[in-house]
Amino acid sequence: MRLQAQGVQLAYDQRVIARDLTLTIPDGKVSVLIGPNGSGKSTALRALARLLPPQQGSVILDGKSIQETPTKEVARLLAILPQVLVTPESISVEDLVWFGRHPHRASLKVPSAADKEAVEWAMEVTSTAELRHQHVDQLSGGQRQRVWIALCLAQGTDLILLDEPTTYLDVAYQLEVLDLLHQLNQEQGKTVAMVLHDFNMAAEYADHVFVMRSGSLVTQGTPEDVFTCDIIRDVFGVESKVVPHPVSGKPMCIPLRAGLRTQLAVAAG
Ligand SMILES: Nc1ncnc2c1ncn2[C@@H]1O[C@H](COP(=O)(O)OP(=O)(O)OP(=O)(O)O)[C@@H](O)[C@H]1O
Numbered sequence: 001m002r003l004q005a006q007g008v009q010l011a012y013d014q015r016v017i018a019r020d021l022t023l024t025i026p027d028g029k030v031s032v033l034i035g036p037n038g039s040g041k042s043t044a045l046r047a048l049a050r051l052l053p054p055q056q057g058s059v060i061l062d063g064k065s066i067q068e069t070p071t072k073e074v075a076r077l078l079a080i081l082p083q084v085l086v087t088p089e090s091i092s093v094e095d096l097v098w099f100g101r102h103p104h105r106a107s108l109k110v111p112s113a114a115d116k117e118a119v120e121w122a123m124e125v126t127s128t129a130e131l132r133h134q135h136v137d138q139l140s141g142g143q144r145q146r147v148w149i150a151l152c153l154a155q156g157t158d159l160i161l162l163d164e165p166t167t168y169l170d171v172a173y174q175l176e177v178l179d180l181l182h183q184l185n186q187e188q189g190k191t192v193a194m195v196l197h198d199f200n201m202a203a204e205y206a207d208h209v210f211v212m213r214s215g216s217l218v219t220q221g222t223p224e225d226v227f228t229c230d231i232i233r234d235v236f237g238v239e240s241k242v243v244p245h246p247v248s249g250k251p252m253c254i255p256l257r258a259g260l261r262t263q264l265a266v267a268a269g
Pocket residue numbers: 012017035036037038039040041042043044
């Protein structure tokens with residue numbers, strides 16, 4: 001395994017968010033972290049990407065402590081789309097995507113053909129090439145999100161971590177981004193780990209699902225293993241009906257509003 005958190009304690013100042021968290025990102029698979037708001041999904045992802053040093057335990061990347069691996073080396077192996085994106089002022093789309101090539105370039109060296117190709121490809125597959133000369137801070141939320149995804153992809157890493165990549169995107173772009181990640185996984189063997197809130201998107205795209213609550217890993221497994229009425233009730237406090245997706249056969253979770261819960265209970269006798 002290439003990326004693993006081993007018994008990490010994660011905290012912001014003195015406030016401990018996760019204790020003794022151990023998880024291994026499966027190589028060559030698409031993994032999804034789900035869990036209620038504030039359960040520590042982003043915190044865990046940030047630790048896995050070296051953005052948050054653990055107070056105890058360690059994150060291991062390719063057999064080495066990530067904290068002891070130089071930033072540039074980490075950035076050649078792993079890209080992360082964080083939840084909070086701080087765009088440099090007045091930067092164009094193309095210039096922002098070029099940041100993705102920094103880990104591969106010696107300073108002051110002219111960009112290589114491979115750098116140019118990676119940037120063009122990343123803008124093409126995220127449908128941002130036509131925005132290349134626009135200022136990122138003048139784009140819509142969804143356009144901006146796609147530009148940041150392009151930056152991650154331009155990095156050309158085998159491991160891609162994304163915190164809620166579908167935020168701000170309309171349903172067509174949500175599918176476009178998730179289909180693209182799926183395709184990169186299938187065709188190029190990329191390992192993808194992402195936080196998603198939508199159970200049904202998670203069930204459709206994930207090979208492996210981590211379920212978090214209060215900074216701990218409650219359970220993990222295939223979508224069929226984890227998307228059950230009992231786990232959804234236990235973790236999210238929501239009654240639901242889980243049925244097979246009519247086309248894919250994956251578990252499809254339908255949360256039930258209060259009135260329907262009563263109806264379901266009556267029907268069940
Ligand atoms: N930068 C920060 N400084 C202090 N506390 C933080 C910071 N970021 C997150 N927290 C706290 O850590 C806890 C876990 O937050 P985190 O963002 O990891 O949860 P999450 O599961 O990703 O939530 P959401 O689904 O709402 O994005 C929360 O109680 C949050 O208030």
